[in-house]
Amino acid sequence: MSVRFFPARFFRPAPTLAALMVIALTCALGNWQLNRAHEKLARAARQQALAAATPLLLGPVPLAASADLADRRVRARGRFDAAHTVLLDNRPHGNGTDSRAGFLVLTPLRIAAEGGTGQGASVLVLRGWLPRDAQDRSRIAPFPTPAGEVDIDGMALAAVPKVYNLGSASEAGQKIRQNLDLAAYGAELGVTLQPLVLEQRNDTGDGLARDWAPADSGADRHYGYAFQWFGLAALTLVLLLALGWRRSRATAPAQASRMN
Structure with missing residues (x-):
């Protein structure tokens, strides 16, 4: 058998x-x-390698879009366009220890053209994080925007950080938004934006939190x-x-x- x-x-x-x-x-x-x-570990290693490099000085002439711009140290001098500040809603505190919801504060920085006359390209500055009122999100805590020319030091981001959004309606013209597309925002303002977002690292006395999460956070x-x-x-x-x-x-x- x-x-x-x-x-x-x-x-x-x-x-x-x-x-x-x-x-x-x-x-x-x-x-x-x-x-x-x-990807996160590779980005952290790239940032560490670029940390000692000379900061890229943003001028009035727009840079050519390039993947090499991301994570570079950058510096810009200009005037904040406070009237067009945008608050991105439902963003957690960057340090990962604060469970409160809040806003990412973004303001265009208008870079003066050479010779001090006219306006050159602007750069969108991710200035910091602001806690949100738990009862009324439209009740915004005051945060001062520096007047006059300021120097902003930080790191270049390829785009504005995004969150998943179920809606598809246009948010153009709104102060509080869910997401912001860099090219669309430049067209909305009628200005030329540098092909990067400047994540601010230096203090300008505005009271915003800037303890950004490290690149390898979450790995x-x-x-x-x-x-x-x-x-x-x-x-x-x-x-x-x-x-x-x-x-x-x-x-x-x-x-x-x-x-x-």
């Missing part, structure tokens, strides 16, 4: 296909989380998520094999009797 092994009989097509789909999906999500962690969390997704994939595979083994044990006697 001999018993032959037929895997196709021990793994039902529908459950097996579903399990393989779960394994493929969870592995893809795990790889995505690993890539997110690696450990992404590794943890990746471990969970890969763990789920491994568990699904173990369950698939275990159920197949149990089915093979249950069908082996009946198969052996038919072959005798």
Whole structure:
């Protein structure tokens, strides 16, 4: 008497296909989380390498858009256009220890043209974080905007930090918004904006919080998520094999009797 092994009989097509789909999906999500962690670590390493570099001085002539601008130290001198300050809502405190919701404060800085006459390109400055009134978000705590020419030191961001937004209606002209697109905002103001956002690091006496989260913030969390997704994939595979083994044990006697 001999018993032959037929895997196709021990793994039902529908459950097996579903399990393989779960394994493929969870592995893809795990790889995505690993890539997110690696991106943050790479950005932190880039910032560290650029920390000792001479700051890029922004002038009245707009720079050419380039990925190399991101994370560079930059400096600009000009006048804040306080009338066009925008507050981005639902933003947590950058240090990661404050659970309060708040605003990111952005104000265009108009850079004077050479010779002190006219206006050159402006740069959008991410000035800092402001806590939000828990009862009425339109009740904005006062924060002074420096008058006259100021020097702003900081780091270049490729774009304004974004959050997921369910709505699609235009927010043009509103002081409080969810997100801000750099090119669209320049068109809205009718000015030429530098192809970067200046994340301010120096103090100008406005009372805004500027303890920005480090570039590698959250990398450990992404590794943890990746471990969970890969763990789920491994568990699904173990369950698939275990159920197949149990089915093979249950069908082996009946198969052996038919072959005798």
